[in-house]
Structure formats: C-alpha cells, structure tokens
Amino acid sequence: MMAEAATLTLPSRRDEAWRYADMDAVARLGAAALDQWQVINVAAGESVTRCMIVGSDAPELHRIRVTLGEGARAAFFVTNRGGDYTRVELEVRLAKGAHFEFGGVTIGGGTATREFVTQVIHAEPEATSNQTVRAVHWGTGTGNFLGEIKVARHAQKTDAAQDFKALLLEAGAGANAVPQLEIFADDVKCAHGATVGELDEAARFYMMARGVDPATAQRLLVQAFIGDAFVSLDDEAERETLLDAALSALEGARL
C-alpha cells in the first residue's frame, strides 16, 4: 500500500475536474489522501440515503464511488461549509432503471473554495439522475459545481438533470459551474441550468418594512434559496440539520 501511494501524483489544474481547485490546499492534503475512496454498492432494488455535513478549518477531500444495481436508488445530501478548501466528489454508475439524487449546498465566506464534483454514468437504459446544487458565498469565497454526465450508447430513455444556482452576497465572491455532457445514446433527456445572482433587494426591503431585522431577512432569503437542494429529502429532521448547518455558517456574512 505504501509503495502504491508513493507512486500517486497530484492532479493539476489542467485536469478538467480540478480546474477550479485550490492546488495549494490539495498539496497540503498530500497525494495519499487522493487515494481514499469510500465505496458504496447498492444492490438491485435497494435504496440508500446519506446526509453529510462537511468542512472544517483544514482542507478536506471526500471521494465517494457509488454503484447502483438495477432499479436501485441512492440519494446524497451535503452541506459543504468548509473554512478551507473542501471538495466532495461523487462518482456514480447507474444500472437499468436506477435513480441517483443529489442535493448540495456550498456556503461560506473567507477565501476558501468549496466544491462538488460529480461524475454520473448512465451505463444502462432507463436510469434517472437529478442534481441540485446551491452556492451562497461572500468575502472572496468560492463555490463550484463540476458535473459530468455520461450516457452510454445503449442507455436509451436516460433522464438526467443538473441545476446550479449561486447567490453572491458580496462583489468579491465567486461561483463556477461546469456542466459536461457526454451523450452517446439518441433517446435521452439531459437538462442543465446555471445562474448566478445577488440577494433580492426588493424582498429584503419588504421584510424589513414589516420589522424583520437585516440579518434575519438575509437568513430567511438564503434559507429559501438553498431549500431547493434538500427538498427531495423526506426526513424532516435530517433536512433541518443540513439547513441549520448551512445557516449557522451564514453568521458573520456581510449584510
């Protein structure tokens, strides 16, 4: 194992999936960290749901490889509130009729980059995937969503969707969306959308005119904005936990 780890080299920004990564932080993580994959196999007809809150004061890398059997379902919901470079990668392979659901939020200020990198492989027909990512940043913080969808030649009736929206609370903050579709089948639906915007000032004034203080108005609007990412999570308590983790990161954001 040691010998094998030693042969690993660090990625570079020339690699598409690392284009917006914080390479200094990646170097601090070290090559060995790149070899840590969590493997999840979901058997035919089975279903798993995972909720994660990631991010700390140190760089973090979470690499997850998911294989879905026929008709299997996997749902991942992640709040990424890293105070340093924090990257969550999901590599998902779907068999016939499987479904992959992903809801992610990146939130934070400072100078850190937080990112989701997904590779969703529709290897068989009739599989579906839906990815919803929301990014809320201030300071010179950045949120990225690099989403690759691959549809194999015989994976007809694939239905894959990606939706990214970013809310930038300050001029120095940033967001990058890189959808990458590689489609070899002809009877498929693939949708992707990306928008970047600012806080709705009319809504904020409306709230303040009713007595809501600026911080609470901002929290309510951000909560509504990121809520989309977790809307398909049925477990209300889990949903609250993910939202609270995101909203507590909002404290200290510029009003």
Added chain:
Amino acid sequence: MLTITDLHASVGDKPILKGLTLDVPAGEIHAIMGPNGAGKSTLANVLGGKPGYEVTGGSVMFRGQDLFALEPHERAAAGLFLGFQYPVEIPGVSNVQFLREALNAQRRSRDEAPLSGGEFLKLAKDKAGLLKMDMDMLKRQVNVGFSGGEKKRAEMVQMGILDPAFAVLDETDSGLDIDALRIVGAGINSIMRSPDKGVLLITHYQRLLDVVRPDKVSILAGGRIVETGGPELALRLEAEGYDSVMA
C-alpha cells in the same frame, strides 16, 4: 403623530418631493390624492425607508422620534406600517413564517415576549378571517401565485397581525374589484380606525373613500401639498378633475 416638514427627496438625481409639509395627528385618516407623477409613491417609499430614495431636505417626526434616524425595520417596530402598491413575492418563504418572524422581531425590540407558534396562528386566523382570507393562503409562499386582489388583501392581513400605530397605504385600492374593495376598506376601518392611530391613505379614486371615510383630504402635486380640505375635496376632484381644483 406624523409630522412632515418641508420634505425634499430625490430618486437618482431627480428631485420628486419639493417642500412637502403635512401633519397627521392621532385619530385621523388623511387621504392623499394627486395626478400621476406628483410624488405620492415617492412619499410612501421615503417614509418606509426604501433604498434608492434620497432625502435631501426637511424632516419627519413620528411619535416624537426622528423617522430618518431609524432603519426600515426600526420604523416598523416604532409602529409604522407601509402598505405596498406592488407587494413583493418571496418564493420559498411562507406567509406564516414571514409574519411570525416580523411580529416577534417587533415585539422583541419593544421588550415584549415573542408569541408561540400556537398563539401566532390564532392571531393570524383571526385577522385572515377579518379580510375573508383562507388560512391555507397564509400557509403558502409570500404573495407567490396570488392575484392582484389577493396580494392587497394579504397586505391588510399583515397589517392586522402587526397592529401598527400608523399606516401609510400606497394605492391599496388599485387592482381590486368592487367586492374586494369593500372587504379591504372594512379591514382598514376595523384595524386602523382608532383615536390613537393614524392613516395616510394614498389613492387615485373616490371609491375607496366611500368605504374608508377620510377626516381630511390633501392634494399632492409637483412634489408639494397644494390644497387640504375635508372629504368634500375628494368629491370635487372626482367631479371636476385636478386641473379645476388646482387652478
């Protein structure tokens, strides 16, 4: 209660209010009428503290306080309610959540205990009933998918829940059919007609004033109050138009 003295205000670089003076004591419903572009909505927005409206001169005292020293949410907590001509849609936030946050924020700033969820819902149901509004609508997102009339009724439900000392209502009657006009008018009377409350009622039409009888009527033109009278002034305007009255 609300004393406006020689108020000047601009939007962008354009002066809109040019020396507006007006006093509305407690117990008074004061209608403001005037032609398009006279500055009626600017007056409402300046009183509410909307960003983009710059006060360039004059003063407004509200219940003994300098209104312009207060942020918009502080004005609300001090008892000022601004009824919007175009109520704003807030996707993803329910009326109930929004109004409970608003009411409790106001109560906290007055050192009053916040209402519990149950207490709030009881109050909301009561006020929604007053405006003949279904509680289910209050559970929906703020103004999202509401018709023009529903938005205006929802504004009045908000006013009922927040129970302000003074309301500035900017064309609350626009977009209302005859039945909705009566319901909204009755709501204004029920919520605001009181010896210790005041209303600035901005409107284009006599028809709202048939339901909400003003104590005084002022004409706003060219950024100033050009005439003040009793309810008969509104009737004269309706019959003869602005040109004759202002000539």
